[in-house]
Amino acid sequence: MGPFTDPRSLDRAALEEGTTFAPRFDANGLITVVTLDAATNAVLMVAHMNAETLALTLETGTAHYWSRSRRAIWKKGETSGELQQVVELRTDCDQDCLVMVVRQTGRGAACHTGRQSCFYRRVILKDGTAQLQDTGLPRLFDPKTVYGA
Numbered sequence: 001m002g003p004f005t006d007p008r009s010l011d012r013a014a015l016e017e018g019t020t021f022a023p024r025f026d027a028n029g030l031i032t033v034v035t036l037d038a039a040t041n042a043v044l045m046v047a048h049m050n051a052e053t054l055a056l057t058l059e060t061g062t063a064h065y066w067s068r069s070r071r072a073i074w075k076k077g078e079t080s081g082e083l084q085q086v087v088e089l090r091t092d093c094d095q096d097c098l099v100m101v102v103r104q105t106g107r108g109a110a111c112h113t114g115r116q117s118c119f120y121r122r123v124i125l126k127d128g129t130a131q132l133q134d135t136g137l138p139r140l141f142d143p144k145t146v147y148g149a
Contacts, residue, residue: 002055007095016093023054024096030066033098035110037117038087044102044110045118047074054098061086063102080146082106107140112147114139 007015007022015022025031030048037044049057053064053073063084067074077083084102091098104110111118120137123130 002051003058004054015095021091022095023051023091023098024094025051026096030068031096031098033065033100035063035084035100035102037110038101038103042117043119044084044104044116049098057086057100058089063100076110077106080106080109080112080141082109082141084110109140112143114141114143114146116140 005020005022007024010018010020010022014020015024023031029050031050031054032046033049034046035044036042047065048068049064050066053066056062056064056073056075063076063086065074065076066072075083083105084100085105086100086102088101089098090101104116108116110116111120113120115137117137120135121132122135124133125131
């Protein structure tokens with residue numbers, strides 16, 4: 001299973017209060033990861049890991065995720081150069097969600113749109129309809145240049 005323990009081997013007290021890392025993957029074998037910027041605590045992105053990408057992340061110190069759309073390992077920044085160096089990995093009380101604090105390399109863009117964060121729009125209510133409004137977060141790179149058309 002990797003450098004961590006199967007949560008089924010622990011009782012509730014050990015899972016919630018103990019020192020054993022035993023991530024609880026969902027029925028699809030994934031765990032949600034909220035990624036924060038170490039310098040600002042800004043939420044950069046939300047993604048998923050499976051046991052293999054979590055193990056790779058722990059072993060290399062570089063963020064690896066599971067791409068649900070491509071159904072493949074995704075080393076963050078492998079194409080763009082915007083790698084994420086792990087500063088700290090946290091788990092919640094029942095170990096079914098992770099928060100990863102990273103140092104973003106390259107130009108500082110975590111989002112494939114070229115922005116620092118994937119959360120560059122806010123939801124507003126206008127004339128009774130929910131709409132998206134840009135927060136003004138600038139593009140740090142042109143995605144067409146980095147990823148192609």
